[in-house]
Amino acid sequence: MSNIFRITQNDYSCLIEALLSMKNVEQGAALFAGHVQREGKNIFMIREVLPIPQNDMVYQHSTGRRLKASAFMKLAEKAYNQGLSLIMAHSHPGTLNTFSTTDDNNESEMMPRLLMLTDNSIPHGTLVMDSKGRMDARFWSPGKASPTPIDWINIIGRPMKNIPTTSNHSRKSNVDIFLYDRQVKMFGHDGQKLLAETPVTIIGAGGTGSVIGNQLAYLGVTNFTIMDEDLVEHSNLNRLLGASPKDISKYKADVLADTICRINPEAKVKVFKENLRADNVPFELTESQVLFLCTDSMISRAILNDISLRYLIPIIDIGVGINAKDGEVFSAGGKIYLAIPGIACLQCLKRISADALLQEQMLLDKRYKGYVHGYEIKRPSVISLNSLIASQAVTTFIDLITGCLGHQISYVKCYDMLEGDLLTMDIIKESSCRYCDSLKGMGSEGSTSMKTSSCR
Amino acid sequence: MSKTTIPIFLNRQKHDIPKDVSYAQFRNILEITVGRPLYLRDGRSFVEVTDENFLLRQGQHYFDVPDWIEGETEKSLPPILLSDIEEIGRIHGNENINICSIDNNHWEISISNFPTLPHLQKKFGIGVLKIIVNSTYPQSSITGIQFNSPLQNINQSCYSCSNWNPQRDGINSYLCAIQKWMEVK
Numbered sequence: 228m229s230n231i232f233r234i235t236q237n238d239y240s241c242l243i244e245a246l247l248s249m250k251n252v253e254q255g256a257a258l259f260a261g262h263v264q265r266e267g268k269n270i271f272m273i274r275e276v277l278p279i280p281q282n283d284m285v286y287q288h289s290t291g292r293r294l295k296a297s298a299f300m301k302l303a304e305k306a307y308n309q310g311l312s313l314i315m316a317h318s319h320p321g322t323l324n325t326f327s328t329t330d331d332n333n334e335s336e337m338m339p340r341l342l343m344l345t346d347n348s349i350p351h352g353t354l355v356m357d358s359k360g361r362m363d364a365r366f367w368s369p370g371k372a373s374p375t376p377i378d379w380i381n382i383i384g385r386p387m388k389n390i391p392t393t394s395n396h397s398r399k400s401n402v403d404i405f406l407y408d409r410q411v412k413m414f415g416h417d418g419q420k421l422l423a424e425t426p427v428t429i430i431g432a433g434g435t436g437s438v439i440g441n442q443l444a445y446l447g448v449t450n451f452t453i454m455d456e457d458l459v460e461h462s463n464l465n466r467l468l469g470a471s472p473k474d475i476s477k478y479k480a481d482v483l484a485d486t487i488c489r490i491n492p493e494a495k496v497k498v499f500k501e502n503l504r505a506d507n508v509p510f511e512l513t514e515s516q517v518l519f520l521c522t523d524s525m526i527s528r529a530i531l532n533d534i535s536l537r538y539l540i541p542i543i544d545i546g547v548g549i550n551a552k553d554g555e556v557f558s559a560g561g562k563i564y565l566a567i568p569g570i571a572c573l574q575c576l577k578r579i580s581a582d583a584l585l586q587e588q589m590l591l592d593k594r595y596k597g598y599v600h601g602y603e604i605k606r607p608s609v610i611s612l613n614s615l616i617a618s619q620a621v622t623t624f625i626d627l628i629t630g631c632l633g634h635q636i637s638y639v640k641c642y643d644m645l646e647g648d649l650l651t652m653d654i655i656k657e658s659s660c661r662y663c664d665s666l667k668g669m670g671s672e673g674s675t676s677m678k679t680s681s682c683r
Numbered sequence: 684m685s686k687t688t689i690p691i692f693l694n695r696q697k698h699d700i701p702k703d704v705s706y707a708q709f710r711n712i713l714e715i716t717v718g719r720p721l722y723l724r725d726g727r728s729f730v731e732v733t734d735e736n737f738l739l740r741q742g743q744h745y746f747d748v749p750d751w752i753e754g755e756t757e758k759s760l761p762p763i764l765l766s767d768i769e770e771i772g773r774i775h776g777n778e779n780i781n782i783c784s785i786d787n788n789h790w791e792i793s794i795s796n797f798p799t800l801p802h803l804q805k806k807f808g809i810g811v812l813k814i815i816v817n818s819t820y821p822q823s824s825i826t827g828i829q830f831n832s833p834l835q836n837i838n839q840s841c842y843s844c845s846n847w848n849p850q851r852d853g854i855n856s857y858l859c860a861i862q863k864w865m866e867v868k
Contacts, residue, residue, distance in 0.1 A: 253753070253754065255753070281781050281793075282781060282795065284781055284782070285750055285768065285772070285780065285781075285782065286765075286768065286781070286782030286790070287781070287782060288782065288790060290754050291752065291753065291754025292752075292753055292754065293750045293751070293752045294750060294751035294752075294753075295750055296719070296720045296748045296749060296750050296751075297720065297731065299748065299750070299751045300720075300722055300729050300731075300748055303729075304727075304728055304729055307727060308727050308728075315751065315753075317753050327753075327754060329752065329753060329754040330753050330754070333751065333752045333753055336749065337749070337751055340694065340746065340748060343694060343695050343746065344729070344746060344748075
């Protein structure tokens with residue numbers, strides 16, 4: 228079981244500034260976070276870091292600090308009104324890298340009060356950081372007399388970081404250095420370990436999704452969630468990596484899961500044989516640290532962008548297209564978008580077109596109402612192009628997790644098949660994005676509900 | 684006190700309270716720690732209860748909320764210093780008082796909006812007064828002040844504490860002396 232605090236790189240930098248900017252003085256910050264939980268697993272998505280000003284303190288010195296009740300009440304009121312968890316963070320300027328007896332005593336009195344003030348509806352937490360940046364964290368849930376430790380702090384940026392808390396003594400196992408020796412030479416041992424520990428979701432197990440699943444399994448990724456409601460058809464076998472004629476009429480998600488487990492018997496794969504829907508988000512998807520969107524659908528893109536922002540999970544979005552008729556190719560290529568919460572979302576990257584979204588939605592409605600019969604027009608698709616774009620997406624993933632490809636990162640890559648060019652594009656991001664601002668770290672507040680999976 | 688009682692909630696616990704009690708009596712009946720603020724839920728906000736706005740109604744939800752205290756070690760402010768700070772907090776407003784350690788042996792206490800005497804405000808204005816105490820306080824006297832105002836800065840060990848008497852003097856008496864000293868100046 229893992230309990231996680233998830234925070235964007237920018238907010239993490241703000242937190243360090245708020246807690247460690249003054250030497251020999253304990254400092255504090257209030258964090259506001261969305262929360263999601265199931266079966267003892269809890270994820271807190273930090274939405275805002277609010278440094279606590281000195282004016283709000285009764286005193287603040289090297290070994291302790293006292294926040295005025297009036298200031299604490301303002302923080303509690305804000306959390307209550309926004310439906311968010313309040314996480315009280317403070318520093319220990321000395322060497323104590325976990326909670327002190329003073330902290331324990333304070334929380335035993337204050338956290339039940341905080342839960343009461345917020346109607347016992349949401350858990351609240353605390354975090355402590357020592358002068359070297361080592362962190363410990365925990366949370367208090369309604370109805371529980373003692374706190375539950377947080378195991379990991381996920382930092383969402385490039386590279387992604389999974390920092391164990393100082394009280395987490397059940398670190399994950401080492402990787403098979405013989406099997407991955409050639410990769411370890413590139414990513415380093417830590418990079419390989421990060422790849423193995425990163426849970427991923429693949430939405431769409433078709434032409435690009437199957438290639439991505441295969442490559443991730445070979446890379447040593449061990450924790451997969453796959454979503455796809457489609458069955459394998461005879462006409463899919465030209466590009467569905469790992470599928471054979473005996474798989475016809477099976478679920479694509481099951482076929483990909485089988486292939487992944489064959490490549491990497493250590494892998495755990497959860498399968499959802501349905502399409503992504505805004506009102507029914509699997510918990511496993513929110514547990515993922517990277518979402519691969521391989522459906523090339525504007526509706527999926529909009530829904531996943533919402534999820535990415537709410538739960539602070541980066542998206543790698545893949546689109547492939549060929550415009551051809553009777554053996555003549557007019558244009559062909561693909562795009563890879565990397566959207567990292569706190570940096571840019573798919574809306575900021577102008578990947579979501581309102582017109583295309585509306586058209587797709589109208590077509591879907593007409594099909595649902597029976598005005599349009601039959602399936603959508605089958606567009607050209609070849610494995611070589613799919614694989615090339617999927618490989619680029621996996622390379623983006625490797626860089627996102629390990630940061631091994633240097634300081635520059637491309638958020639948008641475009642491949643022109645006719646020219647053979649792979650272009651990278653800078654982010655053209657508007658200074659303020661209403662999606663990023665309003666949805667960041669909100670969790671399911673005002674939106675989605677959870678569901679369960681079939682697991683292998 | 685009336686024998687008629689009405690139900691209210693303190694920290695979600697139901698209590699029956701005589702309906703015509705004063706705020707002081709109310710706190711006393713509920714055994715609320717002296718100096719600890721009390722809040723009344725008003726919709727989705729919380730209002731600090733005072734003598735002035737106290738109005739008992741059936742079904743009200745009250746919460747008493749202490750300060751949030753955290754610290755790396757058990758070593759904290761000396762109790763006598765903390766008690767003196769609470770005293771000046773009551774006089775000048777807790778929100779105007781701040782304490783910060785300078786090193787392991789000295790604390791700097793800031794009082795925002797420190798009022799100078801009305802007729803001196805043209806000269807000094809209203810500013811932030813900072814005083815420094817050491818870990819042997821109150822056996823040793825306060826060592827100096829700094830006063831920052833929009834009109835004038837004073838930064839010196841100014842007020843001689845040659846007559847400091849630890850049995851008699853404290854931060855509050857020192858602040859009163861500072862005000863008198865400003866008047867003389």
